[in-house]
Amino acid sequence: MPSVVETHRTYKYRLYHNVKANAHLHDTINVAGIVWNHITALRKRYYRRYRKHLGSNQLQKHVAYLRMKTQRFAYWRKVGSQAVQDICQRHDKAYKRFFKKEGGLPRFKKVKNYTSFTLKQSDWELGEDTHQRGGVKHPKHTGYVQIQGRWYKFVKHRPMNGDVKTVTVKRDAAGQMWVCFSVMENMTREDEISTGKSGGFDFGLKTFLTTDEGQHIESPQFFKQDLPRLRAIQSAVSQKAAGSTNRAKGKKHLARRHIRIADQRRDFHFKLANELCKQYDTLVFEDLNMAAMKRLWGRKVSDLGFAEFVKIVKWVAFKQGKRVSLIDRWERTTQQCSGCGHRQKMELKDRTFGCQRCGLALDRDHNAARNILEAGHRLILSQSVEVPASRRASGVHGRSPRL
Numbered sequence: 486m487p488s489v490v491e492t493h494r495t496y497k498y499r500l501y502h503n504v505k506a507n508a509h510l511h512d513t514i515n516v517a518g519i520v521w522n523h524i525t526a527l528r529k530r531y532y533r534r535y536r537k538h539l540g541s542n543q544l545q546k547h548v549a550y551l552r553m554k555t556q557r558f559a560y561w562r563k564v565g566s567q568a569v570q571d572i573c574q575r576h577d578k579a580y581k582r583f584f585k586k587e588g589g590l591p592r593f594k595k596v597k598n599y600t601s602f603t604l605k606q607s608d609w610e611l612g613e614d615t616h617q618r619g620g621v622k623h624p625k626h627t628g629y630v631q632i633q634g635r636w637y638k639f640v641k642h643r644p645m646n647g648d649v650k651t652v653t654v655k656r657d658a659a660g661q662m663w664v665c666f667s668v669m670e671n672m673t674r675e676d677e678i679s680t681g682k683s684g685g686f687d688f689g690l691k692t693f694l695t696t697d698e699g700q701h702i703e704s705p706q707f708f709k710q711d712l713p714r715l716r717a718i719q720s721a722v723s724q725k726a727a728g729s730t731n732r733a734k735g736k737k738h739l740a741r742r743h744i745r746i747a748d749q750r751r752d753f754h755f756k757l758a759n760e761l762c763k764q765y766d767t768l769v770f771e772d773l774n775m776a777a778m779k780r781l782w783g784r785k786v787s788d789l790g791f792a793e794f795v796k797i798v799k800w801v802a803f804k805q806g807k808r809v810s811l812i813d814r815w816e817r818t819t820q821q822c823s824g825c826g827h828r829q830k831m832e833l834k835d836r837t838f839g840c841q842r843c844g845l846a847l848d849r850d851h852n853a854a855r856n857i858l859e860a861g862h863r864l865i866l867s868q869s870v871e872v873p874a875s876r877r878a879s880g881v882h883g884r885s886p887r888l
């Protein structure tokens with residue numbers, strides 16, 4: 486029977502282009518950026534003076550005081566109290582990550598590069614999907630949302646379900662506005678359509694994925710194809726005078742190009758993830774250490790977007806009742822014979838694994854994929870012993886990949 490699970494999910498819609506109306510949103514985001522920078526400076530100053538970190542309660546009180554009681558910061562009221570609270574909380578999170586050595590100190594940001602503000606329970610309202618306004622019937626796929634007292638239209642390319650928890654207004658590098666609804670949704674999970682198959686997959690530079698059966702899945706290298714064009718735009722932009730309108734236009738053009746490539750890549754990832762989840766019950770990948778891979782392989786790694794793909798395949802598998810296992814990145818998948826377990830040195834340039842003990846000869850990535858599957862099986866066996874079934878069943882929560 487299909488089961489119903491509570492899922493955290495984000496729906497992202499494009500706002501209609503409207504210079505006048507969207508100007509208010511741009512302004513709010515700019516002010517949000519100023520607030521962020523002000524908090525950053527405040528915390529720095531506080532630390533210099535008292536050698537202590539400013540706690541979040543004190544910070545929020547102080548910011549509220551500045552907003553409501555001073556003339557100088559009265560314009561901060563443009564960002565609603567909840568949005569300001571959200572900025573404080575995000576700043577706090579960044580600080581805590583820093584203390585756990587998971588990230589750097591929160592930094593100053595250029596206001597024009599600041600991207601969003603978030604509203605929680607109030608300051609927004611969803612409108613009916615289709616309504617008649619001034620005798621004009623709007624297209625079917627138009628959604629309406631009221632943000633801080635003004636109505637905005639968005640392209641509702643898919644229906645939205647669930648309880649809206651937060652509303653985030655975002656602008657991308659090309660200046661396009663988006664509205665993101667973060668919802669808790671009771672999602673019906675498909676019953677596992679058991680194919681009885683598990684697969685191991687090796688990420689590679691030459692081929693995106695190699696399966697444990699030796700099938701190669703090529704990666705479309707959007708970025709590489711687009712690189713000459715990107716370079717041309719880039720050099721055209723750099724020839725324009727700094728701070729000029731033409732330069733700003735060129736930068737936007739470049740940003741649009743990058744966004745398009747990223748969209749194509751996501752599309753490819755989703756299609757592939759759906760395809761694989763149809764074929765396999767359990768999918769095993771390596772947990773990748775992106776920083777180390779970048780050092781080893783350079784730009785191309787981020788171009789291929791392995792980490793994004795893993796997030797997407799986890800989400801798709803969750804929806805379809807399939808399982809994704811990530812094995813430890815330090816398992817020696819390339820240097821071990823998948824037939825007899827013999828270990829031998831492999832150079833990066835060696836494309837074939839030729840076992841010196843049992844004589845097995847396999848494509849390098851194929852051999853690695855077989856080892857990954859094997860390690861995945863071991864992992865699943867050990868987990869099913871350690872984790873009680875009841876806990877596993879209740880611990881299922883999905884989260885859609887960030888958009």
Ligand SMILES: [Zn+2]
Pocket residue numbers: 822823824825826827840841842843844845
């Ligand atoms: Zn061997």
